[in-house]
Amino acid sequence: GESVGLHLPTLSVQEGDNSIINCAYSNSASDYFIWYKQESGKGPQFIIDIRSNMDKRQGQRVTVLLNKTVKHLSLQIAATQPGDSAVYFCAEPAGGFKTIFGAGTRLFVKA
Amino acid sequence: DVKVTQSSRYLVKRTGEKVFLECVQDMDHENMFWYRQDPGLGLRLIYFSYDVKMKEKGDIPEGYSVSREKKERFSLILESASTNQTSMYLCASSSGLAQFFGPGTRLTVL
Numbered sequence: 001g002e003s004v005g006l007h008l009p010t011l012s013v014q015e016g017d018n019s020i021i022n023c024a025y026s027n028s029a030s031d032y033f034i035w036y037k038q039e040s041g042k043g044p045q046f047i048i049d050i051r052s053n054m055d056k057r058q059g060q061r062v063t064v065l066l067n068k069t070v071k072h073l074s075l076q077i078a079a080t081q082p083g084d085s086a087v088y089f090c091a092e093p094a095g096g097f098k099t100i101f102g103a104g105t106r107l108f109v110k111a
Numbered sequence: 112d113v114k115v116t117q118s119s120r121y122l123v124k125r126t127g128e129k130v131f132l133e134c135v136q137d138m139d140h141e142n143m144f145w146y147r148q149d150p151g152l153g154l155r156l157i158y159f160s161y162d163v164k165m166k167e168k169g170d171i172p173e174g175y176s177v178s179r180e181k182k183e184r185f186s187l188i189l190e191s192a193s194t195n196q197t198s199m200y201l202c203a204s205s206s207g208l209a210q211f212f213g214p215g216t217r218l219t220v221l
Contacts, residue, residue, distance in 0.1 A: 032208050043115075043201050043212035044154075089153075093208045097142055097161055098169075101154040 008087060012108040019077040021105045023090035028071060034091045035064060035075045037084075038104070044089070047075070077107075085109045114138070115213035117202050123219045130189040132216050134202030142205045143185035145169075145177060147198040148215075154201065160185055192220045 013019045025033070031052040036044035050057045050064045050073070057064050063076040077084055089104035118133035136143065144159040146169075156169030158177040166177050174196060178186045185204075189196055197220045203210040 034209050036212075041215070041217075043203075043215045046209055046211060049209055091210075097144075097159050097167070097205075098156060099208075099210060103153050 008104050008106045010106045010108060012110060013080050014110050015080060015082060017080055019075075019080045019084065019107060021075045021077075021088045021107065023073050023075075023102050025071050025073070025090070025092055027092065027094075028068070030092045032093055033064070033066065033073055034099075035062075036089055036091060036101075037086045038089070039086045047088075080107075080109050082109050082111060115202055115204055115211055117200075117213040117216050119216050120214060121217050121219075123221065124189075124192050125221050126193060128189075128192050128220075130192050130218065130220075132187040132189075132200055132202075132218070134185045134187070134204075134213055135183050136185075136202075136204035136211075136213075137183065138204065138206070138211075139182065140204035140206045140211075141182070142210075143179065144203040144205075144210060145175075145185065145187045146201045146203065147171070147196075148201055149198050157187065192218075194220050196220050 034049045035047045037047050038044040048059045048064050055066050061078045066073045087104040087106050089102040091099050091101045094100045115136045124130050142161050145157040146154045148154050155171050157175050160166045160179040176188045200216045202213040
């Protein structure tokens, strides 16, 4: 899983460019993953999910890619906009009712 | 759209006070959760509930209790607030694997 530290990994992109945010997971049996977006001072917002029987899923301007071989998933945001500035984190159900949340990546969009 | 609401966005309380945080969801979800979120520590599960009057401890239940008398409402109670409970508190609900979060309550305990 993602490491936890005082400072989140950050990604800075130019407005209009594509963003790629990465997440590693440790449980090879995981079969469902979710990406959340959390803007400053707000609760996490569901963006997109993917099941392990898929390797790609597309939403509106977002694509999630899943590579089960290396236990890695990524969130791609096309034509990044200032409103995309937020912390993004992946999550996976951990059994029972629990969910493991990654520490997150902070995305900065430069105008 | 799923709507999860929390009773307060910001709350300031004094040490030793009893604090109630309320959460309401309007999607008839069976499961509800309380997390706290602190810099560098991510989201940590305090308690969850999978049915009315049912509750389970999460990873950090000490100093907290919960109440679920109705399906749509899940309350978090700090029996005697302490300064180390200053945090962002997030409520979530789910019927499946994906959880849907409320806007959060930023609690400061002085």
